[in-house]
Amino acid sequence: MNKPDRPNSYRTLPDEAGHFGIFGGRYVAETLMPLILDLEQAYEAAKADPSFKSQMDDLMANYVGRPSPLYFAERLTAHYGGAKIYFKRDELNHTGAHKINNCIGQILLAQRMGKSRIIAETGAGQHGVATATVAARFGLECKVFMGATDIERQQPNVFRMNLLGAEVIPVNSGSSTLKDAMNEALRDWVTNVEDTYYLIGTAAGPHPYPAMVRDFQSVIGQEAREQILKAEGRLPDSLVACIGGGSNAIGLFHPFLDDVDVSMVGVEAAGHGIDSGEHAASISAGSPGVLHGNRTYLLQDDDGQIKDAHSISAGLDYPGIGPEHSWLSESGRVDYVAVTDDEALAAFQDCCRLEGIIPALEPSHALAHVARTAPDLSNDHIMVVNLCGRGDKDIFTVADALGVTI
Amino acid sequence: MTEAAGRIERCFDALRAQDRAAFVAFITAGDPNPEQSQQVLNGLPAAGADIIELGMPFSDPMADGPSIQASSQRALKAGQTLRGTLDMVKAFRENDAETPIVLMGYYNPIYHYGVDRFLTEAVDAGVDGLIIVDLPPEEDAELCEPAIAAGIRFIRLLTPTTDDARLDTVLQNTSGFLYYVSVAGITGAAMGAQQAIETARQRIAEKSALPVVVGFGIKTPDHAASVGQVADGVVVGSAIVDQIAGAVDESGAITDADIGHVLGFVGSLADGVRSARQRGAA
Numbered sequence: 001m002n003k004p005d006r007p008n009s010y011r012t013l014p015d016e017a018g019h020f021g022i023f024g025g026r027y028v029a030e031t032l033m034p035l036i037l038d039l040e041q042a043y044e045a046a047k048a049d050p051s052f053k054s055q056m057d058d059l060m061a062n063y064v065g066r067p068s069p070l071y072f073a074e075r076l077t078a079h080y081g082g083a084k085i086y087f088k089r090d091e092l093n094h095t096g097a098h099k100i101n102n103c104i105g106q107i108l109l110a111q112r113m114g115k116s117r118i119i120a121e122t123g124a125g126q127h128g129v130a131t132a133t134v135a136a137r138f139g140l141e142c143k144v145f146m147g148a149t150d151i152e153r154q155q156p157n158v159f160r161m162n163l164l165g166a167e168v169i170p171v172n173s174g175s176s177t178l179k180d181a182m183n184e185a186l187r188d189w190v191t192n193v194e195d196t197y198y199l200i201g202t203a204a205g206p207h208p209y210p211a212m213v214r215d216f217q218s219v220i221g222q223e224a225r226e227q228i229l230k231a232e233g234r235l236p237d238s239l240v241a242c243i244g245g246g247s248n249a250i251g252l253f254h255p256f257l258d259d260v261d262v263s264m265v266g267v268e269a270a271g272h273g274i275d276s277g278e279h280a281a282s283i284s285a286g287s288p289g290v291l292h293g294n295r296t297y298l299l300q301d302d303d304g305q306i307k308d309a310h311s312i313s314a315g316l317d318y319p320g321i322g323p324e325h326s327w328l329s330e331s332g333r334v335d336y337v338a339v340t341d342d343e344a345l346a347a348f349q350d351c352c353r354l355e356g357i358i359p360a361l362e363p364s365h366a367l368a369h370v371a372r373t374a375p376d377l378s379n380d381h382i383m384v385v386n387l388c389g390r391g392d393k394d395i396f397t398v399a400d401a402l403g404v405t406i
Numbered sequence: 407m408t409e410a411a412g413r414i415e416r417c418f419d420a421l422r423a424q425d426r427a428a429f430v431a432f433i434t435a436g437d438p439n440p441e442q443s444q445q446v447l448n449g450l451p452a453a454g455a456d457i458i459e460l461g462m463p464f465s466d467p468m469a470d471g472p473s474i475q476a477s478s479q480r481a482l483k484a485g486q487t488l489r490g491t492l493d494m495v496k497a498f499r500e501n502d503a504e505t506p507i508v509l510m511g512y513y514n515p516i517y518h519y520g521v522d523r524f525l526t527e528a529v530d531a532g533v534d535g536l537i538i539v540d541l542p543p544e545e546d547a548e549l550c551e552p553a554i555a556a557g558i559r560f561i562r563l564l565t566p567t568t569d570d571a572r573l574d575t576v577l578q579n580t581s582g583f584l585y586y587v588s589v590a591g592i593t594g595a596a597m598g599a600q601q602a603i604e605t606a607r608q609r610i611a612e613k614s615a616l617p618v619v620v621g622f623g624i625k626t627p628d629h630a631a632s633v634g635q636v637a638d639g640v641v642v643g644s645a646i647v648d649q650i651a652g653a654v655d656e657s658g659a660i661t662d663a664d665i666g667h668v669l670g671f672v673g674s675l676a677d678g679v680r681s682a683r684q685r686g687a688a
Contacts (some may be wrong), residue, residue, distance in 0.1 A: 017544060027513060027540040029469045031565040031590050034572055173475055179466060186468045191591035193567050290514045290540065291466060303487045304518030305465040 010257035010333050013324070018207020018294075020327035026206040028293045031190045036293075040208040042113050047215075052108060059104050063137070064094045066101075066219065070227035070384070075354040076370075083377035085370060086236070087387040088224045088252060091359065097389035098220060098248045099130035099201060105216035107134040110197035117192065118142045120199045121185040123150055123178035123244070124315035124362070125157025126389055127201030132166035142166040145184045147177040150314050157393055175308040178318045182292050202245025203322035206293030210323050217251025224384055225255050232382055238263045241386040242365040243336070244280070244316035246325045248388035253334060263335070266325060267369045269311035270338035280309035281338040282321040283329050296323040312341035312401060313361035315389070343368040345401055348391065360389030361397065413506040413534045414559055414582045417456055418617045418638065427634035429679040430619055431455035431672050432510070432643030434463055434477040435494050436486025438654045443481070445665050446650075447498050451505045453669040454676025457619075459537070459641060462491050462511030469539045471594030473644035476651055484658050488515045488524070492531045499532035508535035508561060508582070513549065521549055525556040535559035535582045543575050550579050559583075564610065564618075566590045566602070573613060583617040583639065584610060593622055594644035604636040627678030634682030642675050 013020045026036060046052040060066040069092065073085045090098040110118060118135045120142070122128030128144040135142035144161055148170045151158055161168050174180035189198045203213040228236050239256060241249035243266040256262045271279035279285060282297040289298035291306055299307040299319035309319040328334040339347075347367035351359045359367060366385050374383065391398070399406045421428050431450050436443050450458050463478035463486050470478070495507055509528070516524050516538070528536075536553055543550075543562070550560045559582025567590055568576055577584075588603050603620055610618050619639030624630055626645070633640045649671050653664035660668075 026542060026544050028542060029539050029565075030542055030563045030576065031469075031567050031587065033542045033544070034567045034569065173472075174466065174479075183466050183468045187471070187592045190469060193590045287518075290512075290517055292468070293540070295517075298514075300514070300518060304515035305482060306514070 014211050020324045023295050023323035023326040025295050027290045028206045036206050043212050064100050067223040068092050080374040083374040083381040083383040086384045090388045091390035095130045095133050097126040099127045102213050102216040103130040103134045106199045107138050115197035117196045119185050119188050121145045121181040125154040129157050129160045131199050132161040132164035136164045144168050145171050145181040147171050147181050149176040202247040203250045204245045213247050214250045217247050218254045220251040221255035236382040236384045238383045240265050240366045242267045242362045244318050246322040248386050252386045266336045267365045268338040269316035270340045271310040278310035280311040280316050283336040284338040294323045296326045297321050315362040339365050339368040347371050358391035360391045361394045363387045417506050427679050428456040428639035429676045430457040430639050430641040432459040434461035434481050435491040436481030437477040438480045438658050439484035449669045453672040457506045459508045459510050464512040471592040473594045473648050477647040488519050492527050496531040506534040510537040513538050513540050535561050537561045563587050577614050586618050586620045587622045588620050600632050627674045630675045630678035631682040634679040640679050
C-alpha cells in the first residue's frame with residue numbers, strides 16, 4: 001500500500017544539511033562543527049576519487065572477504081514451513097560481523113585526512129573489534145570507549161581489542177552502556193580535535209555520519225540484490241534485519257528502497273517486553289528527540305531525559321536509532337517491529353541446530369521475526385535475512401540465559 | 407520587546423562604566439536538590455555574581471566534564487525538571503528584578519517540552535538568555551530564531567576551532583554576549599593561556615561589538631582575575647559545583663553552613679574578577 005505522498009525515490013536523502021525529512025541534522029557543540037564540515041568535504045572528495053574506490057574494493061575482497069555469500073537456509077525454511085529463507089552471510093566477514101565494512105571506509109578516510117589517532121564507541125564490542133582491527137592494519141593509535149556494564153558482559157571482545165593493540169577505556173558515567181560510551185567518545189573528540197578521527201560505528205550521529213555509514217554498508221544490499229537475481233531470477237519479496245542503531249539494516253535495505261514490491265522489516269529489541277519498560281525499541285515505543293548529533297526516535301521520559309535501554313544483545317542496547325530509519329518509518333516505506341529477549345533466544349537456538357550456524361544475538365532478533373512470520377507466508381515468498389554477526393562472542397550470555405554454567 | 411529584554415545589556419553597560427569584567431557564576435538548577443539549589447541561586451547576586459548561568463540538567467551532557475555531569479545527575483535524581491528550572495527563575499525574580507539569568511543546557515528537554523511553550527514560559531519566568539550547547543548556527547531555525555523573536559538572547563559558544571570563515575557564521579544571530587571557550591574540550595578542563603585568550607578576544611572584536619566572556623577551566627580567584635584583565639566577563643562553573651559535590655551527604659542534601667561556604671567561594675571568585683584590572687594596572 002502506497003501512501004499518497006510517496007516520493008519519487010527513497011534514495012535521494014539526506015538533503016545538504018543532513019536531514020531525512022525532519023530527522024538527522026547536525027546537533028553538535030560548536031567545537032565540533034568545523035570538524036564535521038571537514039569530514040563532509042573529505043568524504044565528498046573521496047567519493048569522487050577513483051583511487052579511493054579501488055583501495056576500498058581491494059580491501060573488501062582480500063581483507064574482509066567480500067562478497068559474503070547469500071545462502072539458502074533450507075532446513076530452517078522446511079522447519080517454519082512457509083517462506084523461502086535466505087541468509088545474507090555478513091557474519092563470515094573478517095572480525096565476524098558487518099561492522100568491518102564501515103570501518104574500512106572510514107579508516108581510509110581518516111588516513112586521507114591525515115589523522116593519527118582513532119577513537120570509537122562500542123556496545124557489544126563488535127564495532128570496537130572492527131575499529132581496532134583496521135587501526136592495527138593501518139598503524140594508527142586506537143582508543144575504544146566502552147561502558148563498564150558492557151565490558152563486564154563482553155569480556156572476549158575486550159581481550160580481542162587489547163590483542164589488536166587498542167586501549168579499551170571503561171565508561172562509568174550514566175548507565176555505563178553504549179550511549180554513555182558515545183558521550184565519552186564525543187568528549188574525547190572535542191578535546192583532541194587536531195589529530196583525532198571519530199569512527200562512529202552505526203548509521204547515526206551528526207551529518208555526514210548517517211549517510212556515510214549507510215553508503216559503506218550498502219555493499220550488503222548491492223551484493224544481495226545481484227545474488228538473489230542470480231539465484232532466483234527475481235527480487236525478494238521481503239528483507240528482514242535487526243536494528244540497534246541500524247547500520248546493517250540500512251545497508252541491506254537502501255539498494256532496494258525504490259523496488260516497490262520488496263517489503264522491508266526492521267526488528268528492534270523488545271527486551272523484557274515493551275510493557276515492562278525494559279527494552280530498546282526506539283521506534284516502536286519512543287518519540288522524536290535530539291541526541292548524539294541527530295534528531296531521531298529516542299527512548300525518553302516526560303522531561304526529555306534519555307532513558308536506559310535494555311536488551312540481551314549488547315549491540316542493540318541503545319536508546320536511539322539512525323535518523324534514516326526514523327524517516328523510513330514515518331514515510332511508511334519500512335515496517336518496524338520488536339521482539340523480546342526470549343524470542344531472540346529461541347530463534348538463536350533454531351538457527352544453531354537447524355543450520356549449523358551460531359548467529360549473534362543481534363541477528364537472532366531478525367531471525368525471531370522470521371520465526372513469527374515465515375510459517376504464514378506462501379512457499380514462493382522469498383525472504384532475505386541479514387545475518388550480520390556471528391555468535392561466538394555471545395555464548396557466555398546465552399549460557400547464562402539458559403541457566404548453563406560453562 | 408518584553409520587560410526581560412535588556413538586563414544583559416544594562417549589566418555590561420554598568421560594568422563598563424566601572425571598568426571591570428562581569429563575573430558569571432554557573433550552578434546547575436536543582437543541585438543538590440530543588441530547595442537548596444533555590445537558596446544558592448537566590449544568594450548569588452549578594453555573593454558577587456553579576457550574571458547567573460543556570461544549568462538545565464540533562465541525562466547526557468556530551469560537552470561537560472565530570473563535575474557538571476555529576477551535578478546534573480544529582481539534580482535529576484532529586485527530581486529536577488525543565489518546568490522546575492523555570493519555576494526557580496520565577497521565584498528568584500520575586501526578589502531580584504535586575505540580575506541577568508542565562509539558561510544553559512542541551513536541546514532535547516526543550517524540544518520535548520515544545521519550543522513555543524518553553525519560550526513563552528521562559529519569558530514569563532524572567533529568563534534573559536539561552537546557551538544551548540548542541541544547537542550550532544546550522545540549526546538556527548529550531549530555537550535560536552524563535553528565541554530572538556520572543557526577546558530572549560541567544561548566546562553562542564566560540565572555540566579555538568572557530569576559524570575566521572566560521573566566525574562570521576557563528577556571529578550571525580548571536581546576541582547578548584559571546585561565550586569564548588578558552589580550550590577545545592569539555593567543561594572543567596585545563597584553562598587556556600591568557601595570551602591566547604587575548605588574541606582571540608581581539609580577533610572577535612574586529613567583527614563584533616558584543617561583550618566576550620571567557621569560560622571553561624577557570625577554577626580559582628587568581629585564574630578569574632587574570633582572565634578578567636582581558637575579557638568582558640569570566641565564567642566559573644565546575645569549581646562552584648565541586649563545592650556542592652564536596653558537601654553533599656547521602657540523602658542528597660547539604661547543610662546551611664555548606665550553602666554559606668558555596669556562596670563564600672563565589673564571593674572570593676567575584677573579588678578576583680573585581681580586582682583584576684587594578685592588578686593588571688599595578
